[in-house]
Amino acid sequence: MKGLGYRFLVNTLAFLIAAQLLPVHASTPLLFLLAGIVLALVNIMIRPLLIILTIPLNLVTLGLFTLVINTWMVMLTSGLLPGFSVPGFGNAFLVSLIMSLANWSFKEMKRR
Template identity: 65%
Template structure:
């Protein structure tokens, strides 16, 4: 449970920081928190199924296709969360890289 709470908070911070550099819009700062929760749920429920279904593409692209799956998750979050808007695939792609890097950094430094 604690791990999921940390993940939601890290996703919230990642979305907030990504919005500084990218044209990601949220009606209020609380919508970033809602988007963090929705992304956590989407990653928990839908992402594993997509990863399994895209194993052949991941093998062909040596895992790079996972970035596309992450982009879809952010676009789905934008669609499901009212008040949180990511304008297109390109912005979602860059945001997915940003969110992935923030999550990786958090995991890397929280183990110490």
């Protein structure tokens, strides 16, 4: 349960940062919180299956295909929440990069 709360907070902060830099829209600020929860749940339930199914692509691309999987998760979250939108694959890719950097930096801070 501790891991889910961590993911939820990091995802929410990353969505808020991305909204300042990219055209990420939410009809209410509460939707950023809800998007963080939905993305955390999608990452827990669907992402591991996609990682397993795309092992050959990940091996060939030296793990960079994981960014595409993260992009799909952001796009799925955008599709599941009415009122929350990340328009286009390119913007979703940039949001997934921001999320990856946010998760990496929080893990580094947690280690110290």
